Amino acid sequence: MEEKEVIEVLNEYRDSHSERKLLKLLKDKLIEEMGDWDVSTDRQEHSLNMMVREIEEELDYIESEKLSEFDPERS
Numbered sequence: 001m002e003e004k005e006v007i008e009v010l011n012e013y014r015d016s017h018s019e020r021k022l023l024k025l026l027k028d029k030l031i032e033e034m035g036d037w038d039v040s041t042d043r044q045e046h047s048l049n050m051m052v053r054e055i056e057e058e059l060d061y062i063e064s065e066k067l068s069e070f071d072p073e074r075s
Contacts, residue, residue: 030055
């Protein structure tokens with residue numbers, strides 16, 4: 001399956017359910033896949049570490065852009 005087809009399926013899932021459900025599904029699958037990542041070599045360990053750092057950076061950016069004024073105590 002090509003990347004374009006996967007994106008189409010994800011869009012269909014989002015349209016049938018919700019963006020929130022799609023994000024939860026993707027988050028759960030990402031965590032599962034990263035937890036199963038083989039780290040038997042230094043190179044594999046480094047690759048996983050770099051992937052985790054990249055994700056952290058992207059999430060930090062989203063948090064600062066979208067949630068900078070969010071106050072959880074106000075909710």
